[in-house]
Amino acid sequence: MTTPPARTGSKARSRAGSGAGTTTGSRAGTKGVPRAERERQVLAAATEEFGRHGYEATTMAAVAARVGVTKPLLHQYFGGKQDLYLACLEPVGERLLQAVRSAMAADRAGAPATPLRVLDALFHALEGQREAWFVLYDPTLPPDSDAARRAAHYRGAVDELAATGTADLLHATGSDDPLDADALMFAWRGLCTALVRWWIGRPDQSPEAMTRRCARILATARALGSAGGEEDGTLRPGR
Numbered sequence: 001m002t003t004p005p006a007r008t009g010s011k012a013r014s015r016a017g018s019g020a021g022t023t024t025g026s027r028a029g030t031k032g033v034p035r036a037e038r039e040r041q042v043l044a045a046a047t048e049e050f051g052r053h054g055y056e057a058t059t060m061a062a063v064a065a066r067v068g069v070t071k072p073l074l075h076q077y078f079g080g081k082q083d084l085y086l087a088c089l090e091p092v093g094e095r096l097l098q099a100v101r102s103a104m105a106a107d108r109a110g111a112p113a114t115p116l117r118v119l120d121a122l123f124h125a126l127e128g129q130r131e132a133w134f135v136l137y138d139p140t141l142p143p144d145s146d147a148a149r150r151a152a153h154y155r156g157a158v159d160e161l162a163a164t165g166t167a168d169l170l171h172a173t174g175s176d177d178p179l180d181a182d183a184l185m186f187a188w189r190g191l192c193t194a195l196v197r198w199w200i201g202r203p204d205q206s207p208e209a210m211t212r213r214c215a216r217i218l219a220t221a222r223a224l225g226s227a228g229g230e231e232d233g234t235l236r237p238g239r
Contacts, residue, residue, distance in 0.1 A: 100162075
């Protein structure tokens with residue numbers, strides 16, 4: 001795994017408890033609110049803003065308004081927008097990376113298949129902050145910026161794990177084609193992104209419900225693959 005790029009001049013720091021709830025309409029400033037609590041509120045609001053709207057469209061003013069603080073106070077606590085983004089990204093990246101690692105390591109007799117374990121781990125890691133997935137997978141990050149490089153580090157680490165998992169799955173079916181593994185890894189990333197996007201729009205769906213739904217979807221995909229393919233991989237006409 002590559003070493004994360006160093007950041008110079010950044011005020012961003014990982015802060016525990018970034019998933020705490022935000023307050024809307026509270027009085028500006030920190031009067032009556034400990035700084036640590038106010039920082040947690042800011043990070044929660046900023047994570048949601050970056051996840052919903054993307055880096056490019058998110059403004060410091062919008063984040064400050066959500067929490068009920070002044071924009072100068074936000075700059076005092078976190079620096080510029082990139083610093084605030086990095087402070088949101090790091091706990092998200094670490095949480096998702098650890099979730100995938102733990103799920104892949106839990107391969108034991110009687111356990112669900114690796115893809116389902118990973119999906120279940122992702123749903124639980126994102127619950128309460130579902131938009132956080134799109135903080136990591138944000139196409140609007142400025143090219144060649146610290147934000148883009150740091151996000152690429154975490155995405156690359158997740159992709160390394162996905163590459164190992166997809167190669168193992170293909171090997172179990174008798175395929176050792178590296179391009180098959182590469183294509184499947186990209187398809188897997190797209191599937192995870194699509195499922196999270198669908199889930200965001202359905203807040204009543206719990207992580208457990210999503211895992212059960214994915215189990216049904218994967219079972220259907222396997223059944224279709226078994227019914228529709230020849231040994232050489234071609235589709236049977238009329239099936």
